[in-house]
Amino acid sequence: MSNITNADLHCHSKVSDGTLEPEALAQRAQANGVELWALTDHDEIGGQQRALDAALALGMPYLTGCEISVSFAGKVVHIVGLGFDHTDPGMLAGLQATRGGRAERAREMAAGLARVGIQGAYEGALQYVSNPDLISRTHFARWLVDAGHCGDVPEVFRRFLTEGKPGYVEHKWARLGDAVRWIKEASGVAVIAHPARYGFTPTVEYALITEFIAHGGRGIEVVTGSHTAADAVRYTDTAEEFGLLASRGSDFHSPTESHTDLGKLDMLPGRLTPVWTALEERIHRP
Template sequence: MTFPLNADLHCHSTVSDGTLTPEALAERAKANGVDLWALTDHDEVGGQQRAMDAARTQGLRYLTGVEISVTFADVTVHIVGLGFDHTDPRLAEGLADTRDGRGPRAIEMGEQLAKVGIHGAYEGALKYVGNPRLISRTHFARFLVESGVCRDTPEVFRKYLTEGKPGYVPHRWAKLGDAVKWITGSGGLAVIAHPARYKFTPNEEYALFSEFKQHGGQGVEVVTGSHSAAEAVRYADMAREFGLAASRGSDFHSPDESHVDLGKLPPLPADLTPVWSLLAERVH
């Protein structure tokens, strides 16, 4: 599968912090002309069998997926895994360890928000959680918008949920090497997700890409919902420099929140190696 195709290899369902079920996402992907799809819920593979079954029902080709949170240079970085064995026990154990800190962190976020007069935020966020073990800042943001504290999700993050703001509580995630090992050890391919979002210095970014590749990482998201056209050009250059395959994914969470719909991204630059060309045998 090296020919151009509409691949969307990054999105989220109600199993993590999306608002649509795996089945509804598969239907939406099919309606939007997606040829190859992956569901990449945060630190969780519990929706993979449902997604595979739904893709089969829709006549979609499918790659297993996950988005793992790691801490690198004191920043939370996301690593997407594609084409792995979703039943691998080592992967499941690693993801479970990564998830464990979300609950206590969320309780502390609620306490911090209460100190600035926003009461009941933890309980409110829980109403938006499909999987309580995966409560996240996104669920708090939805509550703060629905309760009228902020106009939209970006305002919530600007005022309350980023570093230095009253609702921000850091969490130390998995190590970069561990996340890559879990993915590759279960037969998959590791991808740096939306690299422009991390705001690293050039030296820090070079270190991220270098260490990622040393651990066995093979891909980077070049075209993604949060990248501008200029950023896509920049990370196409990084893919060439580091010899990485290029991935493409909308990072779709919700029809009401996401900047880009499933399957509605520009194509990858023609000279890059698409990740799916390295995963042809892993497609369902």
């Protein structure tokens, strides 16, 4: 599998906050030339068997995946787990605990929106949710756009759903060490997702990476749908500096919302070690 270049190891289905079923994502990935695929729903692995079965039926190698939300330095940071046992009891329990409280948080978000004149947001957002345990800001954003309150999803976040805005409610996510431990104990590899998105100072970013490594984390996303070319250069250097494996993923959510399609990313720089080379034995093959 060392000749793989077009691996897409970060995307989302309707099981979390994407708009396509796992089977449709598998078809899209295969049609776009993806050579190794992972579905990485937020804090949920309920779609893994479906994704695995669909990928193998299409002749496409598959790695299990999940994107875990953690709190670090006052922000939500995402850790992608790859190649783990998706039936592992410890990981299932940890993710269930992380999901807990989302419904209560969603009701608080709706109350905040109601205070600025937007009624019915909770019921509206539920119309876009396949799994009520995973109701999120994205579901609110889709409803607010379709209900005519905003022109697009980015406008929703700017006006209503970021810190200090009427619909923002903080959620207590997992700790960094717990997320990495769940992944490791389920025989997977932990990866820092889209590091450029967090806007950390160099000092805080250094703290994140060194703590991540101390807990046993091994990879970092270098080429992602939310990184610029300059970001990719920066995190190529970061991967080399810290001896981290490099990952690649579109972070695809929807044909109408995502600006990077499955399998359409730039390639990883050749001098990096791809994360999938460390997961050779964990790859499910047709």
